[in-house]
Amino acid sequence: MATLHTVNKSPFQNQTLISCLGHVKAGDSVLMIEDGVYGAMSGSALSEVVAGMGANIKLFVLTADIAARGIDAGRVAEGVTPVDYEEFVDMAASHDRVQNWL
Amino acid sequence: MSEVVKKFLYVNRKAPYGTIYAQEALEVVLIGAAFDQDVSLAFLDDGVFQLTKGQDTRAAGLKNFSPTFRALGDYEVTKLYVEQESLDERGLTLDDLQDIQYEDEDDDYEEKPSIIVVSRAEMANVMADQDVVLSF
Numbered sequence: 001m002a003t004l005h006t007v008n009k010s011p012f013q014n015q016t017l018i019s020c021l022g023h024v025k026a027g028d029s030v031l032m033i034e035d036g037v038y039g040a041m042s043g044s045a046l047s048e049v050v051a052g053m054g055a056n057i058k059l060f061v062l063t064a065d066i067a068a069r070g071i072d073a074g075r076v077a078e079g080v081t082p083v084d085y086e087e088f089v090d091m092a093a094s095h096d097r098v099q100n101w102l
Numbered sequence: 103m104s105e106v107v108k109k110f111l112y113v114n115r116k117a118p119y120g121t122i123y124a125q126e127a128l129e130v131v132l133i134g135a136a137f138d139q140d141v142s143l144a145f146l147d148d149g150v151f152q153l154t155k156g157q158d159t160r161a162a163g164l165k166n167f168s169p170t171f172r173a174l175g176d177y178e179v180t181k182l183y184v185e186q187e188s189l190d191e192r193g194l195t196l197d198d199l200q201d202i203q204y205e206d207e208d209d210d211y212e213e214k215p216s217i218i219v220v221s222r223a224e225m226a227n228v229m230a231d232q233d234v235v236l237s238f
Contacts, residue, residue, distance in 0.1 A: 003230060019115065019147050023226040099235040102115070102123075 002027045004095035008034035008102065011046050020101040021053035029091060031060040031083070037069060042077040051079055062088060108233040109140045114149035116238065118168070119159065124152050125167050127238035132170075135177035142232075143174075146185040146225060150192060153184065153199040153217070168200065175204025180216050187222045 005028060011017040017039045020030060032040045039050055040061035050059070059080045066076065076082060083091070092098050112131050116123040135141060145153060152168070159166040174180070182202060189195060196219060205211040220228065229235060 001230060003235075015147060016115075022222055023146075023229060025226055025230050028230075097232060097235055099113070099229060100237045102237045 001096050002029065004028070004091050004098045005030045006098065006100045007032050007036035007039065008100070010035040011039040011050070012044075016101050017046075017050065018053070021050065021057075024054075024057050026056040029058045029060060029095065030054065031062065031088065031091065032080075033062045033065055033088075037061050037065045037071065040066070040077055040080045041071060041075050043075070047077050051077060054079065060091070107138065107140050109142070109231065110134060110234045110236065111142050111144055111229060111232040113144045113146070113229070113235060113237045114152055115147040117148040117151040118157070119162070119164055123238045124149070125165070128167055128170055130236065130238075131174070131179060132177060135174075135179050141179050142181040142183060142228065143179065144183045144185075144225060144228060146188045146222075148188075148192075150184055150188045150194060150199075153182070153202070154194070155198065155200040171200060172202050174202070175216055178204075180204040180206075180214075181218060182216045183225060183228050184217055184219050185222055185225045186219050189219070 005020050005024060007017045007020050007030060009016040017036065024030060039046065060083045061076055061080050063082045063084050073082060112127055114124060114127055118124040131143065153171060157166055157168040199217060202216040203213045204216050206214050
């Protein structure tokens with residue numbers, strides 16, 4: 001009974017990603033999209049927080065949105081899996097529910 | 103009436119008047135209530151500010167929609183989950199919130215509280231127990 005969580009806000013703008021990570025259950029997936037992809041970057045003030053809170057879950061980032069923002073694929077933090085739109089759709093279908101953190 | 107009853111959770115994470123999210127959520131809840139589904143509301147992060155008592159929007163020239171929460175019981179929306187940590191972080195207690203009740207038709211219409219204060223971990227369980235989660 002896993003949930004796919006999507007986060008579309010920058011963690012430097014508000015608490016949405018942190019709140020999401022505080023409510024996930026083991027086995028859930030968190031997909032960072034739109035401005036949410038800034039939460040997937042390595043070397044930021046929040047990288048360790050995200051990695052630590054995401055210990056029991058799977059972290060993903062949408063490649064189209066990192067590309068759009070000029071973030072090199074090499075800057076995506078370790079433990080975060082890049083996915084494309086097709087994989088996004090598959091994930092939505094394979095989870096029991098999708099919860100969008102706005 | 104639909105034969106399949108699904109569990110719907112409306113997640114409120116925004117304060118009431120700075121954006122339209124809170125008011126729109128309430129509109130959708132009232133519409134959804136007409137479809138005889140198992141509806142719950144969650145209030146966390148700034149969403150807990152939606153339930154404070156004493157809201158007076160007259161000077162601001164806004165519509166005060168906070169009394170509507172007290173009418174939800176008439177639409178059989180009787181589960182308002184409020185996160186303790188979100189209250190604590192904002193210096194709020196249950197006393198700062200409206201007294202929202204519903205009449206339990208299965209218990210001689212006794213008035214019972216609609217607000218259920220839960221921990222963050224319990225809120226995560228509530229979310230994971232739903233068929234559909236709608237965020238505002």
